[in-house]
Amino acid sequence: MNKIIYKNKMEFQKFETYTYVEDKHVSYLKQLEDFVQKSSFLPHYHLYPKTGLMNDPNGLAYFNKQYQFFYQWFPLEPHHGMKHWGHYKSSDLVHWEDKKIALIPDEEYEKNGCYSGNSIEKDGLLYLFYTANYKTPQGKIPKQAVAIMDKVGVIQKSKKNPIIDGAPEGMSGEIRDPFVFKRDGSYYMLLGAKDEHEVGQLLLYTSQDLIDWVYQGIISLPIDKGYMLECPSLIQVEGKDVLIVSVMGLEKEETRYQNQFSTIYLVGKLDISNKVFYEEYSDEVDSGFDFYASQAFYGKNNVPMMVAWFGCGQQELPSDKDMWKHGLTMPYELKLKQNRLTHFVASELLEQFKKKQSFHNEKITTKSNTYHLSFEVCNHKDEMSIKFGYLKDYWELKFDFNRDHISVDRSNLDIPVDVQNGKIRKTKGLNKNRYQVDVFVDNSFVEIFINEGEKSFAFRAFNMTTQHHDVIFGWEAIGEIAYYQAVGF
Structure with missing residues (x-):
């Protein structure tokens, strides 16, 4: 029998880790959803779980004239449990319809989670590829599966699942996160993996029909692959291949790889025949505390885009007590700038920040907890900082022109956030004396972009009231502030 915990007149049930949602849970989930809506930390323009824990974005697509955003989800509790797929859809990246659960792990081959x-779209259908998590006392047996969604929205798992069963020779049971793409008339699948020597690898498969797959081998990558590669994405941006991978086990550096896990991009060319990625430039995608497992996709009019999990690893957050955890980043449009991948807020969402107000001051006070602040930082002195919050409860954005470093410091927050993984995140600057800075605050979600996404920081900060922030520059700053106007979902 489930253990019941009483809090604020809401009865919280306790579930076994590998519990999947059934009809008997519907009433409880509705109560839980009502409870979550009372949380003071909820965002307005970031997608979040209506209950429980959200992590990796999955199956991102522009299909049937709508954006389809799927995501990993444990609906019953705010921690990593049995993974389902949730589903949001939108025609404009602003107004979202919650389609609830898309995939329930109720088959034997996926008994430990979807x-x-x-x-990828084929013949008017959307093929949803996923890893069917299957554990045994001897370890994992990697299995890949597919479900197919029609234009009405009906999703059915393939009767031929698992479409890939087991590991190639030399690989461990840690193989996951299929990314399927089409090139030169054939379909290809990338899979993140760990080999028998505890080294991360990127595997390649091919197919003609998206069902029968043939193993091709390992793709050679010119980067440190840690002990595991996850969540590969391949997309073309301005005629070049961009490969994005999430890497476990990278050694921390002063200005890179400071999170528990890191997400890396490579710009160049994937030579499928020789299974080599030729790199022209690579870097970490984001330098904040809460960015991982990103997925690239083509949006409306074939615009290259990306969304990431607004989280990283195992974390305890203040929102846990409100029975929800994490979210997704804003959708980004991808561009190249001197071979550097940039990501900035999708134009549809950016347009919702209206009623812009100019300022020229050392301090401003915002009028709400959902705003976009835009300003320039010029090299007036070697070190410059901007504080966001209140007298004894603030986070800080810092520019060290002497050392060419940019950092975010959460040391002075009244509510600590994930302090065991550090309070400061730092990245190497762009060797410039002037930066364009865009700060998006969405209650407890913060995203900062330097020079429209040449550098970025995504992170959580729980120092928001329903009224305002004080923003203290320490110099006569010139910029604009705009507030989010639309009702998202």
Whole structure:
């Protein structure tokens, strides 16, 4: 029998880790959803779980004239449990319809969860690829599966699942996160993996029909692959291949790889025949505390885009007590700038920040907890900082022009956030004396972009009231502030 915990007149049930949602849970989930809506930390323009824990974005697509955003989800509790797929859809990236659960792990081959994957359209159908998590006392047996969604929205798992069963020679049972793409008339699948020597690898499969897959081998990558590669994405941006991978086990550096896990991009060319990625430039995608497992996809009019999990690893957050955890980043449009991948807020969402107000002051006070602040930082002195919050409860954005470093410091927050993984995140600057800075605050979600996404920081900060922030520059700053106007969902 489930253990019941009483809090604020809401009865919280306790579940076994590998519990999947059934009809008997519907009433409880509705109560839980009502409870979550009372949380003071909820965002307005970031997608979040209506209950429980959200992590990796999955199956991102522009299909049937709508954006389809799927995501890993444990609906019953705010921690990593049995993974389902949730589903939001939107025609404009602003107004979202919650389609609830898309995939329930109720088949034997996926008895430990429906894990991450991507989607691809074929013959008017959207093929949703995912890892069927299957554990045994001897270890994992990797299995890949597919479900197919029609234009009405009906999703059916393939009767031929698992479409890939087991590991190639030399690989461990840690193989996951299929990313399928089409090139030169054939379909290809990338899979993140760990080999028998505890080294991360990127595997390649091919197919003609998206069902029968043939193993091709390991793709050679010119980067440190840690002990595991996850969540690969491949997308073309301005005629070049961009490969994005999430890496476990990278050694921390002063200005890179400071999170528990890191997400890396490579710009160049994937040579499928020789299974080599030729790199022209690579870097960490984001330098904040809460960015991982990103997925690239083509949006409306074939615009290259990306969304990431607004989280990283195992974390305890203040929102846990409100029975929800994590979210997704804003949708980004991808561009190249001197071979550097940039990501900035999708234009549809950016347009919702209206009633812009100019300022020229050392301090401003915002009028709400959902705003976009835009300003320039010029090299007036070697070190410059901007504080966001209140006298004894603030986070800080810092520019060290002497050392060419940019950092975010959460040391002075009244509510500590994930302090065991550090309070400061730092990245190497762009060797410039002037930066364009865009700060998006969405209650407890913060995203900062330097020079429209040449550098970025995504992170959580729980120092928001329903009224305002004080923003203290320490110099006569010139900029604009705009507030989010639309009702998202």
